[in-house]
Amino acid sequence: MSSLAQSIFTMPVLPEVGHNDFERAARMLHKRAGIVLGDHKREMAERTLAMRARSMHLDQVQQYLDHLEMNPHSEHWETFVNAFTINHTAFFREHHHFGVLAKFARSRKKPFAVWSCASSTGEEPYSIAMTLRESCPAPDAGVTVLATDIDTRAIAAAKEGMYSLERAKPVPEEYLRKYFQRGTGRRAGMVRVKPLLRDMIQFDVLNLLASDWPVNQKFDAIFCRNTMIYFDKATQTKILERFATVMKPGGLLFVGHSENFTYLTKAFQLQGQTVYVAC
Template identity: 65%
Template sequence: MLKARTGILLGEHKREMAIRTLGMRARRMGAESVGAYLSVLAQSPDSDEWHDFVNAFTINHTAFFREQHHFEILKKFVRTRSKPISIWCAAASTGEEPYSLAMTLCEALPAAQGQCRVWATDIDTHAIARARKGVYTLERVKDIPEVLLKKYFLRGTAAKAGLVRVKPILRDMIDFEPLNLLDSRWPVDGKFDAIFCRNTMIYFDRDTQSVLLDRFAPLLKKDGLLFAGHSENFTYLTKRFKLQGQTVYTAVG
């Protein structure tokens, strides 16, 4: 049911986790058993419970400036591009990646606020809600250089001590939306200079990966870039992209 809805494929090693997760959801729904809970889902494809079901299985492992070399590549890349710049962060999680993108754009271009947009999507509705708030603990932002932390974050005081909030200069550049990559239609308006879809495809089978890559390709502008995760290799999955280096791809044709 999870794979059909989202493309996420749980391996056999996730069996115990799945049992615990389904048991928790069943109890919260007041279902007498996991089987009864799954029957309710199967019979109610538009139920709000589907959001919580999917959210319970998503993995929000992320960090600011994760895989730093990608942001250095992006900084150089956008300086060569015609404006405006548009970037899709297709697995935004709790916001660390899209805010890192926005900081990179601001540091690369003096007028980034008026010239750049980041579309940040994720299937996890709870994660997107947290990302919109842009509030993080000091532990979460420890890898951000101090100069950028002072420039783009506000430190909390009193009851908010130990927290930071993203400044409007970044938040205003990003549009956060929930999105299932398996949806038959994506609400895309125009093309992108770059698509970040990192450490997400590893949760899909090869057929699903190929389909998504074929859908990404026509959404990139000429010579646009697709950024993948460090453990992802698309070279043998599609002819629509060629490896440029360091898990960065360009569309072919």
């Protein structure tokens, strides 16, 4: 028998996926994280669920879901949610937002605080921090960024602040020299954020659907871009109205290019292209 044939016959069989496992998992994910798992993702989701069940040495996906439901504080909830989060991001994505932020920051009094509430692997909060360092006088005092995400792996990567030169392409060359260290040896082709930028940012894991947000300050601006599209309208409205409670008067909310919340709440008023102001 060829080595290829042997590898096929020795591949571990994935646990059984039941008829209703996808729908059950979708309900659980929505309840836990607010994420709507569309039917078009069924095949991907069922394979993901089967792989998670196999990692726990279970024979059926149903057993995996039973474990989660019976153990709300299980460590396996973390990997369950992580498996369905999407971490598509880039430095200075939707570039016009950073021009608006720079102008706004110059017009506000300190302390000046920004919350990147779906910060993924860090490109967004580091772009915010660079913008603030360039636009605020004496940015080392009274200028802060809170960066949160539900995905624990993404937050760990964001804290590390290491990226390939390819991913750092959108960063202006001047900023690369000022705010990043270039890797050498084994890390050639990589860059790492310098401490003067990382020290402006507090990273934390946060679920926007949690009953309590571990936030003890008011924000001048909140970035919540391309995140609400994964929530239903009721969840979007709830989160928007909670944002309003942690914003300073006249604060700005930055959203994604495909998101429109004009008719969901009176807490925010559209000010410009995908920028809302707190009423």
